Amino acid sequence: xxxxxxxxxxxxxxxxxxxxxxxxxxxxxxxxxxxxxxxxxxxxxxxxxxxxxxxxxxxxxxxxxxxxxxxxxxxxxxxxxxxxxxxxxxxxxxxxxxxxxxxxxxxxxxxxxxxxxxxxxxxxxxxxxxxxxxxxxxxxxxxxxxxxxxxxxxxxxxxxxxxxxxxxxxxxxxxxxxxxxxxxxxxxxxxxxxxxxxxxxxxxxxxxxxxxxxxxxxxxxxxxxxxxxxxxxxxxxxxxxxxxxxxxxxxxxxxxxxx
Amino acid sequence: xxxxxxxxxxxxxxxxxxxxxxxxxxxxxxxxxxxxxxxxxxxxxxxxxxxxxxxxxxxxxxxxxxxxxxxxxxxxxxxxxxxxxxxxxxxxxxxxxxxxxxxxxxxxxxxxxxxxxxxxxxxxxxxxxxxxxxxxxxxxxxxxxxxxxxxxxxxxxxxxxxxxxxxxxxxxxxxxxxxxxxxxxxxx
Numbered sequence: 001x002x003x004x005x006x007x008x009x010x011x012x013x014x015x016x017x018x019x020x021x022x023x024x025x026x027x028x029x030x031x032x033x034x035x036x037x038x039x040x041x042x043x044x045x046x047x048x049x050x051x052x053x054x055x056x057x058x059x060x061x062x063x064x065x066x067x068x069x070x071x072x073x074x075x076x077x078x079x080x081x082x083x084x085x086x087x088x089x090x091x092x093x094x095x096x097x098x099x100x101x102x103x104x105x106x107x108x109x110x111x112x113x114x115x116x117x118x119x120x121x122x123x124x125x126x127x128x129x130x131x132x133x134x135x136x137x138x139x140x141x142x143x144x145x146x147x148x149x150x151x152x153x154x155x156x157x158x159x160x161x162x163x164x165x166x167x168x169x170x171x172x173x174x175x176x177x178x179x180x181x182x183x184x185x186x187x188x189x190x191x192x193x194x195x196x197x198x199x200x201x202x203x204x205x206x207x208x209x210x211x212x213x214x215x216x217x218x219x220x221x222x223x224x225x226x227x228x229x230x231x232x233x234x235x236x237x238x239x240x241x242x243x244x245x246x247x248x249x250x251x252x253x254x255x256x257x258x259x
Numbered sequence: 260x261x262x263x264x265x266x267x268x269x270x271x272x273x274x275x276x277x278x279x280x281x282x283x284x285x286x287x288x289x290x291x292x293x294x295x296x297x298x299x300x301x302x303x304x305x306x307x308x309x310x311x312x313x314x315x316x317x318x319x320x321x322x323x324x325x326x327x328x329x330x331x332x333x334x335x336x337x338x339x340x341x342x343x344x345x346x347x348x349x350x351x352x353x354x355x356x357x358x359x360x361x362x363x364x365x366x367x368x369x370x371x372x373x374x375x376x377x378x379x380x381x382x383x384x385x386x387x388x389x390x391x392x393x394x395x396x397x398x399x400x401x402x403x404x405x406x407x408x409x410x411x412x413x414x415x416x417x418x419x420x421x422x423x424x425x426x427x428x429x430x431x432x433x434x435x436x437x438x439x440x441x442x443x444x445x446x447x
Contacts, residue, residue: 086375215361236363242374247366248406252399 014227017141017177020058021051023235023246024220032177032203033227037168039147039198041182041191042207047218050083050239051207052143052179057088059141060097066141067099067133071149075100078145086241099137103150106130118153120162126150127166134174142171145181147197160196168200191223202226210236210249219249261443263287267298269443275380278408278418280388280435280442285425287447289322292386295419297328299382305417306378308369310336312359313390315343317350334376336368339390359394362403366410373414383411387421392431401434408438 016031025031032038040048056066070078079100092098107113110125118126133139144150147164154160164180171178180201182192191198191206198204203225210217221234235246261269273279283291299305311319316337323330330352338356340349349355354372356364369383385391385407391400404420411418420435424444436442 213360215358217361217363236367238364238367238371240367240371240375242371245367245370245374247363247370247410250362250399250402250406252396252402 016228018058018062019055020062021054021244023237024051024244027222027231027235027246028225029228029230032225034177035172035175036202036225036227037171037178037180037200038203038205038225039182039192039201040179040205040207041184041198043184043186043209045218046207046209047220047237047239047244048181048183048207049078049145051205051220051237051244052145052181053082054085054243055179056098056141056143057085057092060092061087061089063097064140065097065099065138067101067137067139067143069101069103069106069130069142069144071103071144071146074102083239084241085243087243096137099133099139101133116153117155118159120159123154123159123163123166126163127170130167131170131174134171134176139174140176142176142178143181144178146183147180148183148192151197157196161200164197164200168202207237210234217249220246261445263291263294263445263447266291266294266443266445267302270295270298271302273417273441275415275417276412277441278412278420278439280420280422280439281445282422282424282427282432282443283445284447285423287445288421288423290447291445292319292421293322293326293328295384296323296330296333297326299417300329300332303380303382303417305332305380305382306376307333308336308372308381308383309333310338310365310369310383310385312338312365312385312394313387315340316353319386320350320352332378334372336365336372338365359391362391362395362399366403366407369407370410373416380417381414382417382419385418385420387423388431388435389423389426392428397430397434400431401437404434404438 014033017034018031019025042048059066106129110129112122151160182197191204204223206221206223208219210219217236219234220237222230234249236249237244237246299307316335335353337353338359341357354368356368408418
């Protein structure tokens with residue numbers, strides 16, 4: 001096999017996956033570099049699922065085929081609780097642009113639904129099963145909510161690393177830009193529960209709850225994003241029917257320490 | 260000094276994207292509010308986003324209704340009603356912010372209304388800078404005004420920042436002078 005020639009692509013030349021969330025695209029200098037695997041990390045109630053779903057809806061409206069893999073709750077329940085977008089069109093689901101799959105169904109298909117701990121061979125099966133859907137439906141945007149719940153059944157750092165590396169490699173090979181939702185507790189001194197996820201991911205978007213004089217503000221900060229220059233400042237966000245909106249966090253009121 | 264009768268003409272002459280500080284005598288305050296709302300809607304054919312941090316929006320709605328000023332093009336951001344613990348009830352015409360200290364959320368709700376109700380021109384009224392100064396320190400208030408006015412300019416909005424003359428502190432005047440294009444003192 002001929003050796004692939006190595007080359008350096010200037011940051012501004014990498015093709016972008018426009019998220020459709022104006023402020024996030026502005027922070028990322030045009031969007032997520034195509035094929036990147038991004039960790040959306042934060043504690044509960046910070047807007048991780050809503051932001052991720054909006055990324056898919058905009059993609060579907062822009063003719064990308066999109067897939068939401070729901071791990072923690074059923075897709076039906078999740079959709080019932082999401083902010084009702086003005087721009088959401090149910091036809092996106094009917095036409096197969098926006099697809100929802102529940103992770104337990106994937107486990108059932110590969111006969112591992114009753115296992116409390118997955119082995120290396122199970123990891124391969126999971127990734128292959130997801131790849132089948134990606135190929136069959138020609139998926140170019142994918143969200144897994146949450147990767148932490150999958151990692152619970154992997155137990156060891158080696159298996160988690162193996163799973164995420166395989167998943168990332170597979171998605172990237174199909175030119176699929178993905179958001180992996182990661183749950184952390186507010187006190188967590190790192191960006192992911194196991195520490196492995198953040199080291200491997202191409203990007204980290206940290207979402208938080210910032211308490212300032214008794215007010216609770218939702219915040220977002222892009223900590224890392226390979227392949228683009230980006231702002232690393234903290235923004236305050238609001239989840240609205242017109243989508244996620246952001247403004248800069250006012251520094252005069254910033255508090256010390258990690259939120 | 261501008262009399263409240265001259266105010267209509269002054270507003271008429273202002274260009275889009277302008278930010279104006281209106282320092283109003285307390286006796287003329289309500290009349291000025293209704294005059295500018297009426298002038299902006301009927302005279303200048305604009306949508307109005309009325310941000311109140313002083314009294315609940317339902318009170319202003321009551322005044323506009325009493326004076327038969329059409330308010331189908333007025334959208335309210337209310338940062339006071341939560342503070343009064345819901346005594347005046349909630350209105351579907353109003354977008355609520357929990358507290359006047361949540362300055363970022365005030366900006367976010369204004370942006371939400373700008374996107375929700377697209378129009379050629381919008382006016383954003385901020386009523387008032389004095390009440391915001393009660394709840395916020397000057398450093399964060401100045402930062403808020405600077406970012407908000409700059410952001411609204413990018414939308415080509417016309418911004419009116421209301422101030423009660425008798426309650427105005429010098430440092431607030433200085434910030435308004437810095438961020439606004441015009442400073443008008445309105446007398447009764």
